Amino acid sequence: DAGVIQSPRHEVTEMGQEVTLRCKPISGHNSLFWYRQTMMRGLELLIYFNNNVPIDDSGMPEDRFSAKMPNASFSTLKIQPSEPRDSAVYFCASSKIHPGLAGAYNEQFFGPGTRLTVL
Amino acid sequence: AQSVTQLGSHVSVSEGALVLLRCNYSSSVPPYLFWYVQYPNQGLQLLLKYTSAATLVKGINGFEAEFKKSETSFHLTKPSAHMSDAAEYFCAVNKFSGGYNKLIFGAGTRLAVHP
Numbered sequence: 001d002a003g004v005i006q007s008p009r010h011e012v013t014e015m016g017q018e019v020t021l022r023c024k025p026i027s028g029h030n031s032l033f034w035y036r037q038t039m040m041r042g043l044e045l046l047i048y049f050n051n052n053v054p055i056d057d058s059g060m061p062e063d064r065f066s067a068k069m070p071n072a073s074f075s076t077l078k079i080q081p082s083e084p085r086d087s088a089v090y091f092c093a094s095s096k097i098h099p100g101l102a103g104a105y106n107e108q109f110f111g112p113g114t115r116l117t118v119l
Numbered sequence: 120a121q122s123v124t125q126l127g128s129h130v131s132v133s134e135g136a137l138v139l140l141r142c143n144y145s146s147s148v149p150p151y152l153f154w155y156v157q158y159p160n161q162g163l164q165l166l167l168k169y170t171s172a173a174t175l176v177k178g179i180n181g182f183e184a185e186f187k188k189s190e191t192s193f194h195l196t197k198p199s200a201h202m203s204d205a206a207e208y209f210c211a212v213n214k215f216s217g218g219y220n221k222l223i224f225g226a227g228t229r230l231a232v233h234p
Contacts, residue, residue, distance in 0.1 A: 004162075031219075031220070033221070042224075042226050042227060043163075043209065043224050043227070045221065048219075048221055050219055055217075055219050056219070056221070091162055091163070093162075093163075095220075097220060098170070104215070104220060105151040105170060105213040105215075105220055106213065106220040106221070106222070107153070107165065107168060108163075108165075108222055109165070110155075110162035110163040110164070111162050112161060112162045113161075113162050
């Protein structure tokens with residue numbers, strides 16, 4: 001299994017430009033998560049999808065951020081327009097639900113991340 | 120509501136010494152707990168998980184964690200640190216809300232291992 005695939009691995013852009021980050025989850029997983037990691041704020045959950053449907057986008061910082069999941073094998077996170085404060089590492093993670101003794105849980109697998117620098 | 124607290128944002132140990140990274144959880148339901156490790160410039164990798172079976176959980180790279188309900192703790196240990204263990208470690212709890220699952224992560228603990 002190739003694991004979660006993210007592209008690009010590095011992105012450098014100028015303020016005001018549109019940025020699109022891409023993610024391919026592990027085949028068979030039905031949940032997908034987008035995170036942002038910075039030194040100041042640590043790891044933040046931006047949005048997550050279940051069966052391609054956005055469930056919780058309360059972590060999306062503002063309207064400049066949008067995410068889509070058109071099918072089970074692809075998701076995008078778009079920033080338009082980008083700003084220097086958006087510079088961070090963006091992670092995608094996927095999971096499937098496991099039955100447990102006390103109800104279901106999910107075990108997330110992370111991609112390698114996209115390091116975004118907005119100048 | 121579920122949450123985790125990691126005590127100590129930085130821990131430094133000597134090579135060969137015991138590693139102890141602390142995590143306390145808060146949960147109104149029996150929790151599922153996880154430890155993830157992040158090596159420099161990489162994504163998070165699952166170290167081990169507690170899913171209500173054995174309270175002592177063994178993971179990869181010689182790490183283990185013990186679930187203690189009375190102390191609401193899930194501390195991560197390794198008997199003998201190796202230089203390659205230098206990384207950031209995250210504790211997480213599964214949150215079930217509105218019929219869906221997500222993970223709530225702690226702030227992380229950066230482990231340094233010196234010769």
